[in-house]
Amino acid sequence: MMKKIILYILLVISAFFMFAPILYALSVSFMSAGDVNNAALLPSEPTFQGYQEASTRIPLVRFLFNSFLIAVSVMIGQIFLCSLAAFAFVFIPFKGRKVLFILLLSTMLIPFESTIVPNHVTILNLGWLDTFQALIVPTLVTPFGVFLLRQHFLTMPKELWDAAQMDGCSYFRYYLSFALPLSKTILGALSIFAFISTWNSYLWPLIMTSNDNVRPIQIGLKMLVSSQASTNWPIVMAGSIIALLPTLLILFFGLKYIREGLLSGSVKG
Structure with a gap:
């Protein structure tokens, strides 16, 4: 006791x-x-003066909408594309599968800062500066998401896959009817990770955008900090609390998915 x-x-x-x-x-x-x-x-x-002035100094509602749109788009994209890649690594036999997976994991060792210049040049050549595509497309697939889902797919009973093959089940049908429904917990964990990491992203949106119509809330918070006069910290903290609420709510209600999702893929390697 x-x-x-x-x-x-x-x-x-x-x-x-x-x-x-x-x-x-x-x-x-x-x-x-x-x-x-x-x-x-x-x-x-x-x-409540800090909250009132925060909403008048910057287009707070617009920034929040932009962040929500970008974060949800990235979240949906990672769930779909990362799960497809992980499914292929586990259930579709092809030559060089293990080598390709190791190469994919090795990209996690590359610092984000070293990829900024080539990614910026790519976005510039595509004409995507100051667009939502520039903030969404580069993060639609992550090595971490593929790794997390692959480890989970490895824990699925092999007998289920063998029985589905005997019944003539196609790869895509098995993916939709069995793999995804049995992966709700791990998909929930990946969704939370994707949403929070995208919502809190600052450096990439700062480089890619100069138009407030597509900028997320993190850029808006920086705009509240004065570089010439003394900063009004109640206004900055009011904006920070507003920006923090969505992530706190997601963590509060999704903690179970994070805990169970991270443990679900720890059985096999």
Whole structure:
């Protein structure tokens, strides 16, 4: 009993330190500039002025819509394309399958920064600057997504695949009728990873866009930070809290999928 009490106390303390920056940002979003200058922990007179000014200084709703559109598009694309690639690596025999998979995994070792220039040149030649395609297409397939789904497909009973073949089931029918329905947990985990990573992306959208009509919310938050005058931090924190809410909600409701999804592919290699 005492061990459980100590464990819960340590968990509560750890959770507090993890959420302390978010809680302070939430507190600052309701403060006045004077409270911030006085290093107050709580607002003396809570106000929604920071949220009101954040929505007037930048096209906040437009930025949120852009981020949602980009994140959902990337999420759907990764679910479909990564699952197709993983299915081919597991169920379709072809020469060089293992070598090709190793080459695919090796691309995870390439730093993102080293791919910016060639990807930018490709987008420029396609005429996709300041378009949603530039923010969506390059991340529709990721080696991590293919690896995650391949490991899960390897855990599926081989007898099910043999029985489906005996009944004349085609590859694509097996993919739609068996592989995907039996992969809801891992697909949920991949969806959450794809959505959050795309929602929080900053450097690539900054390079690819100069038009507010296609820019995501992360660029909008940077626009709230003044480079010449003193920054009004309640406004910045208000925008940050608004941008953080979707990811927090997804993590809260999808934590089960992340936990079960990461464990589901750990049986076979």
